[in-house]
Amino acid sequence: MSKTGQEDRPKVKVEEKLFHNRYLVDAGRPHIKVHPHDKPSAALLSLTHVCPAGCYSLGDGGKVEIVADGCMECGTCRVLCGPTGEIEWNYPRGGFGVLYKFG
């Protein structure tokens, strides 16, 4: 029934959106890590789409990788992959991370 679907959505680069934001990146201390895995669970795999900052991507050999620099600390990946145990999630150290001017 649904006429609209993935194919019809306008393509956007999330980087162009993140570019508007201010961040204080804690260099060398990423606050989210993906544990080594052979095959990602469906939940982990879904993060390559669902993460609103596009932090997760599919790397070599079908493994999911993260670059958390654009992370907005929403917690979605924690909710989805906390139970599967595939990621480690912390807030950035106090003062680091995203800095909203308007919110």
Place this chain on the structure above:
Amino acid sequence: MTAEHFDVIVVGAGPSGNAATYTLAKAGLKVLQLERGEYPGSKNVQGAILYSDALERIIPDFRDSAPLERHVIEQRLWMLDDSSYVGMHYRSDDFNEERPGRYTILRAQFDKWFSQQVRDAGATLLCETTVTELVRDEGGRVIGVGTDRDGGKLLADVVILAEGVNGLVGRSSGLRNELEPASVALAVKEMHFLPKETIDTRFTLKGNEGVVIEAMGTITEGMTGTAFIYTNQESVSVGIGCLVSDLADKGCSPYELLEAFKNHPSVKPLLAGSETKEYAAHLIPEGGYKAMPQLFGDGWIVVGDAGHFVNAVHREGSNLAMTTGRIAGETVAWLKEQAAPCSKVNLREYTRRLEESFVMKDMRKYKNMPSFLHRNLPLFDLYPRLLSQAAQTWFRVDGVDKRTKEKEILTSFRKGRSLSGLFGDAFKMARAWR
């Protein structure tokens, strides 16, 4: 290391934490508030509509100094299909009153203002400090917190957890379970800047009048979710949110949904020529009453989003945050006055007071709504399409007689969803609403 001792430690400087801290400081208690952001508001996201009543009960003259954008004189509810919307608009000059009940705000600026009031009331605020754990005594009672800063533990008679939806401190301390993907919505939002006159013209406004639009329909592609457009002085907030479980099942990117919403023919002209200045994402706890965690224990209380206090049907959250924060503050101040400890037994008073207020009454009223919406249904796809088709059939003057048009509309509904399906949906909706 000797640790400094406070009457109360509040974790978080959002509306719930600020309301609690303000109330406690005004009552003369020694309060320490901890916030992980560089400044209060730097991590926080809201639509944002501020409901005056909740704030008025804390700071009656807030209108004199708070950074308010526009007062809301018109509410639009839209059901969208791919090319149209069916809408209900309510606009009234009565909302141009001396003390308006709803304002649009920008959360980062509002939180900064609220925090200033908190500090003026005498509380101590420490920013750039992430609370990492709760400290307990041998008996298991919470007696303070540990942070990611050097310098030992911070101790207090009671800790108020105003840490927002993720509730990491509560979770890592075993006070609560992990959030269910079907109990939280992920919302993304953009700030679009336009000259004030342009906004006034496009939304037919003058002075500080504002319009808010809530939209649902095919824009969420069958997922449980809604979108919004709120007018500020010189900007328009645009956002969309869906349940995390739905987004994951569909493998859907929220920013693509946002982009599609912005490009909907009903929305695009409202934003034309605007300059985007921020993109934000945040979770909203939408599981309602049934998803609420334990709210208090020996030496601790939970307020605001951390307690799942959101009324998703009415788009209320910050007011529940402020109200639960205020009531938690009042309860602790009341116990202190009697030199009674903040034990689990005594803190039951917090939920007793919540039960008396609108907070628990509303949470209970809609306790079946989240599961109704989640199991649902044609609400986010089929019905918006049918409605739009019906309206189009009805309004087109094309030589077809009216009786035939009526029949066409009825048939389209019955074809789309069987008669029993239609009645069933209406019945379930009514039950969840009751």
